Amino acid sequence: MPSRFDTRINRHHTGSIKWDLFGEDVLPLWVADMDFESPEPLLRALHRRVDHGVFGYQFGAPALAEVLAQRMETRYGWTIQPQDVIFLPNLVSALNFSCLAYAGPGEGVLMQTPVYPPFLSAPLNAGRQVVTSDLLVREQGNVLRYEIDFVAFEAAITPQTRAFILCNPHNPVGRVWTRSELQRMADICLRHNLTIISDEIHCDLLLDSVQHIPIASLSPEVAAITITLMAPSKTFNVPTLGLGFAIAQNKDLRDRFEKVTNGFLPHPGAMGFTAATAAYTECQAWLDELLPYLKENRDTVMDFVTENFPSQVRLTCPEGTYLMWLDLRGLNLPQAPSKFLLETAKVGLNDGADFGEAGKGFVRLNLGAPRSQLIEALERMQAAFAAL
Numbered sequence: 595m596p597s598r599f600d601t602r603i604n605r606h607h608t609g610s611i612k613w614d615l616f617g618e619d620v621l622p623l624w625v626a627d628m629d630f631e632s633p634e635p636l637l638r639a640l641h642r643r644v645d646h647g648v649f650g651y652q653f654g655a656p657a658l659a660e661v662l663a664q665r666m667e668t669r670y671g672w673t674i675q676p677q678d679v680i681f682l683p684n685l686v687s688a689l690n691f692s693c694l695a696y697a698g699p700g701e702g703v704l705m706q707t708p709v710y711p712p713f714l715s716a717p718l719n720a721g722r723q724v725v726t727s728d729l730l731v732r733e734q735g736n737v738l739r740y741e742i743d744f745v746a747f748e749a750a751i752t753p754q755t756r757a758f759i760l761c762n763p764h765n766p767v768g769r770v771w772t773r774s775e776l777q778r779m780a781d782i783c784l785r786h787n788l789t790i791i792s793d794e795i796h797c798d799l800l801l802d803s804v805q806h807i808p809i810a811s812l813s814p815e816v817a818a819i820t821i822t823l824m825a826p827s828k829t830f831n832v833p834t835l836g837l838g839f840a841i842a843q844n845k846d847l848r849d850r851f852e853k854v855t856n857g858f859l860p861h862p863g864a865m866g867f868t869a870a871t872a873a874y875t876e877c878q879a880w881l882d883e884l885l886p887y888l889k890e891n892r893d894t895v896m897d898f899v900t901e902n903f904p905s906q907v908r909l910t911c912p913e914g915t916y917l918m919w920l921d922l923r924g925l926n927l928p929q930a931p932s933k934f935l936l937e938t939a940k941v942g943l944n945d946g947a948d949f950g951e952a953g954k955g956f957v958r959l960n961l962g963a964p965r966s967q968l969i970e971a972l973e974r975m976q977a978a979f980a981a982l
């Protein structure tokens with residue numbers, strides 16, 4: 595049975611950075627948006643909002659805050675109040691402002707590498723220091739599984755370290771951290787008085803029967819030191835509609851965030867509120883179709899790489915996100931791997947070096963594409979490797 599996600603949509607010249615950065619001969623599998631149409635109920639809600647025709651100021655959305663509080667309760671057993679929610683135009687700005695809010699000038703912000711590049715720049719943008727701890731990687735055949743090096747994690751913390759930016763599920767390594775991993779990280783943060791900035795933007799994108807656990811839901815003690823960042827943008831493919839949200843149950847954390855953002859961070863727009871409300875109230879059926887499709891894309895890539903790529907290539911089997919992480923170091927490529935694949939295979943991928951030192955020699959591949967497009971890109975990569 596063909597799937598709605600099999601349809602290849604021409605995104606050239608639609609303002610898409612993914613498709614327009616490179617030439618038309620390139621298949622792009624890089625930046626984290628999907629080549630899929632958003633859910634119909636969300637599109638209908640946007641049409642209705644446009645048809646109303648008046649776009650006056652909107653500061654906040656109490657009904658949406660209620661929906662989010664309910665969602666946290668039903669999905670995670672996490673009880674929050676609508677007033678704990680702060681609406682945001684996006685999450686990268688919130689990462690930057692969180693560094694300003696929760697660390698002082700020159701103080702350190704910890705993160706686990708390899709990691710989504712804006713994590714690495716956020717402390718620097720705010721005049722704070724980047725503190726990194728590499729994730730551990732275990733190899734099982736050609737499959738890489740990342741874990742936390744708790745000794746290195748705690749050893750990286752100095753008296754000047756003030757905050758930890760957690761990525762859960764983790765971009766780019768695709769881990770959905772378990773309760774015990776989260777508890778151990780939280781215990782270390784509590785012991786060293788670190789604020790946890792928990793980026794959970796990929797929380798709905800679960801490919802296996804794993805459970806997403808918001809770190810703040812572990813206990814009131816952990817909630818008291820945590821600001822959680824979420825958005826409908828990855829799940830429902832609406833990043834340019836500009837809506838995310840933070841949840842901070844500790845009023846002091848909310849006040850410190852509001853103090854640094856006031857007048858600097860714009861309110862989300864009407865289309866963002868409209869899309870988010872529809873996404874969280876009317877689009878579960880679409881998401882229930884998306885996840886198996888992404889999972890099958892993941893398995894297709896795993897099989898293809900195992901059968902057709904040189905045996906030195908290693909890759910993750912992501913439990914969450916639609917991002918895959920390929921280790922090409924064993925190929926001794928003549929150029930940075932993303933450059934090699936762009937020039938030789940005409941496939942656009944993210945270069946691992948942008949994700950920190952621990953990412954050098956890797957590429958990140960986006961599974962959020964029609965399967966035929968993914969296979970075409972893999973065949974191009976196979977031919978490029980065969981010609982080495």
Ligand SMILES: Cc1ncc(COP(=O)(O)O)c(C=O)c1O
Binds near residue numbers: 626
């Ligand atoms: C972990 C993570 N946080 C944040 C973002 C971007 O969020 P936004 O578009 O809301 O700035 C991404 C996008 O790929 C991401 O992977």
